[in-house]
Amino acid sequence: MNSNIVIAVLVSAIGFGTPLVLAGLGELLAERSGVLNLGVEGMMLMGAVTAFFVSQKTHGPTALVLLLAVLASMVAGSAMALIHAVLSITIRVNQIVSGLAVTIFAGIIGLSSYLGQVWNIGGVAGHHQFNGIDLFGLQNLPIVGPIIFSEDAFVYASWVLVLAVLYYLYRTRPGLYLRAVGENPAAADAMGINVTAYRYVHTLIGGALAGLGGAYFTLALAPIWTDGLTAGFGWIAIALVIFAFWRPDLLVLGAYLFGIFSALGPTLETRGITVLPSEFYSALPFLMTVIALAAASTSWANRRVGTPASLGIPYTREEG
Amino acid sequence: MTGPLHIERRLDTPKWLKVAVPFASILLAAIIVAILLAATGHNPFSTYHQMYSASVTADGALTSTFVYATPMLFTGLCAAFAFRMRTWNIGGEGQLYMGAVGASAVGLVLGDWPRPLLIIAMVIGGALAGMLWACIPALLRAYLRTNEILTSLMLNYVAGFFMYYLIYDSSSYWRDLTTPGASVFPTGKTLVANASWPGITIGTFTLPMGFILGVGLAVGLLVLIRSTRYGFEMRVMGDSPQAANYSGIRTKRKILSVMAISGGVAGIAGSSQIGDFGHVLDPRGLQQAQYGYTGIVVAALALYNPLAVVLVSLLIGGLTSAGFALEGPSFPTGLVGTMEGIILFTVLGGEILARYRIGLRHRAVTPASAGANFGTEVAP
Structure with missing residues (x-):
């Protein structure tokens, strides 16, 4: 295969992988606190639609408009997460059903489709978008130049975020408490950690990051709004957390691997290479997710998995 | 826990509360939707009135409600049955697609069979296809303990692309390659007239055969869950997989069979789409309808009771039908899902709250009264 194609796939893989990194990190934090959030797909769509609305309807310098759009997407995502948090943490509705309800709602x-129509932003190209930055002037280096040193600010921010989450989880006291809440909420509670507060905060952060992942679609990847444009990425992000064994470092690798699966079809198609039907390439990320999930549940992997022990179980002090 | 509220489980829920809570929940949902409508510049009262008319009283409105309710009845049963055992089959959508593929294949191949036999064969064809598709996540769940929520969901997308491939991107058996227009706008082959299912027509109202079949299935599944050893074992597994294992229930087989039945029911939704309504495999129409996902809403609102699924499918079917009839600037498409979501939130929340007693924290038992109780207990 031509090396140009390989580079093109990798460049595109970073693009498709970034929303997975963002939404995946959010889901990882929520699940580490013991809250399974199946509303990611809906939260991403809400982030995508509000970000696009703000970027279309506010006037000002591009950087400021984009910043406002990004913030709006995070607010929209965490608003959806708040519904999930109230239902599943406070009222103790089954987390699976509650998360699915959020995805159907949004x-x-x-x-998201309703707001897209009420705001009248469908089908038109965006006025503002994130563009590639020539980082350290290294854009023209062979291979790594186009892949690593000419990404947009969003991508660089996601890399910083990965490091921040790694540091937070493994090197800070709140990170330690978070893991304690996810593993054994009763013990954490006895230590004086506010279990409910930890779960709320991390579910909301998870929603904000999912909204951010959605915003990447409408502000960077393809600045246009259509109903359901995240096309299952929210679900892949949830699956990523499982086969990354709840570790942020593995999650990033997984996200870019799935970025490659997603990038393969469009890249080959634009170059007129049609060995297999386009539907096969479209289905590839979903097929690979099933295979990866199955592989992650074999007995070899089971010995290494770090599923938070209280994942999906509401915590209550007052009942046994 | 901190916070001013004090929540404790009721020992038993009073009967009036069980009846009142769902109604209060739906009323609350209606109020929230009205606020949303008003906030986005629509008159809630006229919208509600239009919706009622468009789903019940207008010409052909009731027939249309049943057209949308029929697939939701099947996919609702699919979700309700599996969820009852806490086996989370989210794959009703893809199982419906595969059912439609299977049933249309049967209808095309066996087109010269006598009508009753052909219809039965189509039902079975769809059910088998849905069953086989559900067996993929079921086998992974049973033997590798792979999370079935995500695998069944991923396979929805795969089934969708497979359907597109059959009609838009290949010379498959399902695709119409002879009609002149079909090379420009790819479509599936239309089934013979014999393959269309009969409905019961009363005046202007038509009851589709699929709906009657679905009601029969609902009764069957209710009996299976409530009154058989199979259903008892299902409920034990749902409450405690460990207890089920210790008591000798063959849990792997149970997961497989429950998922297969669930997938089969969704497959019949696909059969009914072909036999009752479409008579042709239409990937785009099936995918836009989202009947599989709506089935999850139906099942949750019915609290996983198969008979309640029948009623709720009519409610959501009516909502969807009104949505399509009124679609336009005053009734954007996304409103239907938004309403479904809000009803879900209030009903789910209400159902749980009905099982708990909520009070302010300061009303908790004081040490003095606890002592008094203790005193009376030890008295001779």
Whole structure:
């Protein structure tokens, strides 16, 4: 295979992988606190639609507009997460059902589509978008130049975020407490950690990051709004957390691997290479997710998995 | 826990509360939706009135409600049955697609069979296809303990692309390659007239055969869950997989069979889409309808009771039908899912709250009264 194609796939893989990194990190933090959030797809769509709305309807310097759009997407995502948090943490509705309800509420035939129509922003190209930055002037280096040193600010921010989450989880006291809440909420509670507060905060951060992942679609990847444009990326992000064994470093690798699967079809198609039907390439990330999930549940992997022990179980002090 | 509220489980929920809570929940949902409508510049009262008319009283409105309710009845049963055992089959959407592929294949191959036999074969064809598709996540769940929520969901996308491939990107058996227009706008082959399912027509109202079949299935599944050893074992597994294991229930087989039945029911939704309504495999139409995901809403609102699924499918079917009839500037498409979501939130929340007693924290038992109780207990 031509090396140009390999580079093109890798460049595109970073693009498709970035929303997975963001939403995946958010889901990872929520699950580490013991809250399974199946609303990611809906939260991403809400982030995507509000970010695009703000970027279309505010006037000002591009950097400021984009910053506002990014913040709006995080607010929208965490607003959806707040619904999930109230239902599953306070009222103790089953987390699976509650998360699915959020995705249906906000999803492709729900609120994100409604707002897209009420705000009248569908089908037009965006006025503002994130563009590649020539980082350290290294853009023209062979191979790594186009892949690493000419990304947009969003991508660089996601890399910083990965390091921040790694540091937070393994090197700070709140990170330690977070892991304690996820593993054994009763013991954490006895230590004086506020379990409910930890779960709320991390579910909301998870929603904000999912919203951010959605915003990447409408502000950087392809600045246009169509119903359901995240096309299952939210679900892949949830799966990534599982086969990254709840570790941020593995999650990033997984996200870019799935970025490659997603990038393969479009890249080959634009170059007129049609060995396999386009539907095969479209289905590839989903097929690979099933295979990866199966592989992650074999007995070899089971000995290494770090599933938070209290994942999916509501915590209550007052009942046994 | 901190916070001023004090939540404790009721020992038993009073009967009036069990009836009142769902109604209060739906009323609350209606109020929230009205606020959303008003906030986005629509008149909630006229919108509600239009919706009622468009789903019940207008010409052909009731027939249309049943058209949308029929697939939701099947996918609702699919989700309700599996969820009852806490086996989370989110794959109703893809199982419906595969059912439609299977049933249309049967309808095309066996087109010269006598009508009753052909219809039965189509039902079975769809059910088998849905079952086989559900067996992928089921086998992974049973033997590798792979999370079935995500695998069944991923396979929805795969089934969708497979359907597109059959009609838009290949010379498959399903695709119409002879009609002149079909080379410009790819479509599936239309089934013979014999393959269309009969409905019951009363005046202007038509009851689709699929709906009757679905009601029969609902009764069957209710009996299976409530009154058989199979259903008892399902409920034990749902409550405690460990207890089920110790008591000798063959849990792997149970997961497989429950998922297969669940997938089969969703597959029949696909059969009904072909036999009752479409008579042709239409990937785009099936995918836009999102019946599989709506089935999850139906099941959750019915609290996983198969008979309640019948009623709720009519409610959501009516909502969807009104949505399509009113679609336009005053009724954007996304409103239907938004309403479904809000109803879900209030009903789910209400259902749990009905099982708990909520009070302010300062009303908790004081040490003095606890002592008094203790005193009376030890008295001779």
